[in-house]
Amino acid sequence: MALGQGGALFVAMQHEMLLFAGVFFLIGALDEFAVDIAYLWLRLTGRLGTGRIDAGDLAANTLTGDAAVFIPCWQEVRVIGATVRHALAVWPDPELTILIGCYANDPATLAVARALEKEDRRVRVVVNPEFGPTSKADCLNCLYRALEDEEAMRGRVFRMVLLHDAEDMVDPLALKLFDIALDHAAFVQLPVLALPKPGSRFVAGHYVDEFCEAHAKTMTVRDALGAGVPGAGVGCAVRRDALSRIAAARNGRGPFAVDSLTEDYEFGLDIAMMGMPTRFLRMRTKEGRLIATRAYFPGRIGESVRQKTRWVHGIALQGWDRIGWGKGAARRWFDLRDRRGPLAALLLFVAYGLLAAMALSWAARGFGLIETVRLGPLLHLLVAANFAALVWRSAIRAVFTGREFGWREAALAVARIPVSNTIAILAGRRALFAYLRTLRGAPIVWEKTDHRDHPAIDAREAA
Incomplete structure (x- = not known):
């Protein structure tokens, strides 16, 4: 029927x-x-590829100026210690300073940061005057003001600023590679490698696939076509003069947009729109190891959805309002793809x-x-x-x-x-x-991801 x-x-x-x-x-x-x-065309014509570098020769280089690392933190007691100790170990350079942004109402993270400050004189703890969480951009701007104070005290200006998150495992060669690359660009982004996470082969694992493809293909094509390189918020470095120009353009409020959910994405594109060169730099050692920032990504559905909500909201929806459309066919093509x-x-x-x-x-x-x-x-x-x-x-x-x-x-x-x-x-x-x-007037909230695991801890335990 x-x-x-x-x-x-x-x-x-x-x-x-x-x-x-x-x-x-x-x-x-x-x-x-x-x-x-x-x-494929850019690879065949030699305009795109992953370069090779001698790890020993690169590591032997001396930094040409002071380098600062900004790490904003809110409730990162589980991972911040591993991140900073690993960075200090693989980057022994005396020109390095790590600035950790904390909040007075996050005493657990603040206590770990204070302990790190006592362990190594290259660490500075910066306490935000506002109770957290404010926003990641606000915490970064607080670190920027602390950097200016540090420069006034030293009587010299830093050469570059690196951006990292509290859960990152930095690459031993990244600092020296940034130092060389910033001779030719104002902003440099290295690849991010999402690592397979024990116990979450599918939820955390899907980040593995997305970053492998995006940071080997899409970002390299974008860079080669001159479409501007957006920041990933981690594993990137900006020349100090470019940072000052961005801060000045924001009328002294700091270089990072506090009313944006994806201030890192906007930051790289802002530099490109001001006419300064940006670069996505993909390099391997002669042995084949990719020079990249490594990290675990969320392993639970709810956490992954919250994280990607922020990405979609900030890049696809706020992007229409905040940064409009760039100049040139390639930039507009990738703007459309992003949204x-x-x-x-x-x-x-x-x-x-x-x-x-x-x-x-x-x-x-x-x-x-x-x-x-x-x-x-x-x-x-x-x-x-x-x-x-x-x-x-x-x-x-x-x-x-x-x-x-x-x-x-x-x-x-x-x-x-x-x-x-x-x-x-x-x-x-x-x-x-x-x-x-x-x-309708609702405030923008820093809905951050909880981080429980760190690849540097797993690497030590495996050893």
Whole structure:
């Protein structure tokens, strides 16, 4: 017995959903394919590649000026000690100063930071005059003011400032590499490697795949095309004069935008928009080790959704209001790519809804309740093209993940795609509602990620 008009409506809705999702997924697939082609062309023409450097020669270099590291902290008692001790050990340079931003109402983190200050004279603890959490940008601006005080006391200006988070494991060669690279750029970003996290092969693991592809392909293409390099907030360095120019442009409020959820992303693009050169620098040692910042990423669904909500809200939604559109075709292309997160979340939601509808219709057809959805030539073509694009995208992701972490992680990269998509859907919805609340006057809150594990601790225990 057929369902009559209800069944016909269900079939029609399924047809329209398939057409809508098919068209927009194909547009997205062509966009990604364009980046793939650009990457391959730039590699073949020698304009893009991962350089090789002798680790011993680089480590033997002497810094050409003072270097400061900014580490903003709020409730980071579990990881800040490991981060700073590792950095001090692998960067023994006397020109280095690490400034840790803390809050008086976070006594546990403050106590660890004070202990680090006593252990090594290169550490400075800076207590924010406001109770936390304020925002990451506000904490960074507090560190900037402390840097100015340090320079006044020393009677000389620092050469560069590095930005890191409390959970990072810095690369032993990064400091010297920054020192060389800043001779030719005002802002330099190194790759970030999300590490496979014990006990969370899928939630934390999907970051492994995303960063492997983004920081080996997308960011390198963006840099080669001159589209401006956004900051990742970690593993990046800015020349001191560029930092002063950004601070001056913000009317003395500090170089970091306190009303932005992704001040690090904006920071790199602000430098590029002021006409100063930015660089995404990808280098390996002669032995093949990538010079990158390594870290664990969230291993729980809720934590991952909160983190990606901030990224989507700050980059995709606030970006329209705050930084507009850059100059040049390449910059606008990547601006558009950066801001597609909410639309991508909607499309993924429709796609998974469509899969559920197809399963339901398959069951209904088995009982003779509805007719088969008949695909015309256009839909046949869309389905075939999108299936081919899915296979291609899965292969590309597996290749980039496998290059850094081996074939097992490459195979898992394909299996983790539904996890990545689900988190994107949840984060996109949450970001949209958060953005709408801010339009009604709600304050912007530093909704930071909790960090429990650190790769430097695991490395010591393994040794």
